[in-house]
Amino acid sequence: MTELVFDKVNNVKIDYTAVAGQFVTITNVLAFAYRIVTVEEGMVWPIAVINDYNPSGVHHSHKYYEMLMVLDTDWLKDTADPTSRWAYGPNGQPVNAAGTKFAIDEDGANTAIEYFVVSIREHDNTATTLTFANVDTDVVWCVGEETDISNEDGTPHQTVTYRFICLGEMQ
Amino acid sequence: MAEGRIRLKSIKAVVANAVTTENVLSFREEHIHNITPQFVPNVFQGVDVLEKAKFRRLIITLDSEDSLFGAPGAEVNYFVAAINIVIGTIVAQFYIADNTGDYETWTYIADKSWVEKKEFGRIEDGARRNTFEYSVIMYGTKVIAKVEV
Numbered sequence: 664m665t666e667l668v669f670d671k672v673n674n675v676k677i678d679y680t681a682v683a684g685q686f687v688t689i690t691n692v693l694a695f696a697y698r699i700v701t702v703e704e705g706m707v708w709p710i711a712v713i714n715d716y717n718p719s720g721v722h723h724s725h726k727y728y729e730m731l732m733v734l735d736t737d738w739l740k741d742t743a744d745p746t747s748r749w750a751y752g753p754n755g756q757p758v759n760a761a762g763t764k765f766a767i768d769e770d771g772a773n774t775a776i777e778y779f780v781v782s783i784r785e786h787d788n789t790a791t792t793l794t795f796a797n798v799d800t801d802v803v804w805c806v807g808e809e810t811d812i813s814n815e816d817g818t819p820h821q822t823v824t825y826r827f828i829c830l831g832e833m834q
Numbered sequence: 835m836a837e838g839r840i841r842l843k844s845i846k847a848v849v850a851n852a853v854t855t856e857n858v859l860s861f862r863e864e865h866i867h868n869i870t871p872q873f874v875p876n877v878f879q880g881v882d883v884l885e886k887a888k889f890r891r892l893i894i895t896l897d898s899e900d901s902l903f904g905a906p907g908a909e910v911n912y913f914v915a916a917i918n919i920v921i922g923t924i925v926a927q928f929y930i931a932d933n934t935g936d937y938e939t940w941t942y943i944a945d946k947s948w949v950e951k952k953e954f955g956r957i958e959d960g961a962r963r964n965t966f967e968y969s970v971i972m973y974g975t976k977v978i979a980k981v982e983v
Contacts, residue, residue: 691839702871725873727880735841736931742838745930745938745980749837753978769975772885773867804883806869812928813860814845814897821842821928830871830880 668786678778687749694733728829737823766805775801795829802831846927855900862893895967912949921947935983947972
């Protein structure tokens with residue numbers, strides 16, 4: 664097997680439709696992380712499966728990806744308009760000019776993200792892409808946002824961290 | 835229309851109930867979406883998410899103490915027995931990372947709010963900083979604007 668050593672995030676491309684060319688390409692990504700979360704509660708412990716024993720009636724644990732995207736502050740849809748954050752609308756508006764809801768709706772259901780592709784660079788400079796969604800399948804959602812701004816001496820970055828879940832398989 | 839980054843440099847002040855506090859050491863906003871993934875039984879892939887309440891938690895750490903939520907002597911009563919008094923508006927001001935002095939205002943217009951806790955404020959001889967941390971949870975709207983000076 665080949666070991667992949669990830670070194671840098673080139674960009675993260677996100678949009679609410681899978682139409683090529685309509686996505687935002689976020690380049691100020693300080694860090695990207697993902698993990699697999701297993702829903703334990705109410706499920707059978709996976710030990711039996713690990714031990715190659717699969718008793719009848721066992722339900723496979725449901726799993727999903729949780730992803731974190733840490734930005735150097737934030738990304739704008741329009742640099743001339745500081746209110747045009749990529750993930751949510753200004754002044755609490757839930758719908759953008761094209762009639763599409765944003766990834767984060769303050770007071771309603773979030774819109775599924777239909778295109779989520781992470782471009783990273785390996786330690787030897789080869790490019791690798793992690794595709795969590797690239798067709799309209801309703802498997803990726805933004806599920807939270809955290810902002811950290813500090814006046815402490817030596818703070819290297821003021822960060823905004825977006826949290827996502829992906830209910831499908833990464834490719 | 836070109837997309838691009840916005841970088842913030844530091845915290846200018848926090849204004850709550852028209853009282854300005856400038857000794858803010860750090861500001862943290864957590865926009866929490868209480869979401870549960872939904873799955874088809876016995877099938878790996880999920881089908882949807884179940885959305886519950888969303889709310890924000892604001893964590894404001896001060897370098898020493900100040901009257902954060904109201905003028906001295908008229909602060910929000912954190913221990914009121916009835917429904918909590920709403921902290922009407924909290925405005926966080928952040929300098930933009932350029933040399934103009936322009937800043938952004940993040941205005942939180944709270945429909946409901948709750949002073950969740952106030953952490954230990956420790957005063958210690960020789961400490962680099964003596965901090966007081968407030969934590970507020972709220973429902974409401976966030977408005978971003980830019981102020982050019």
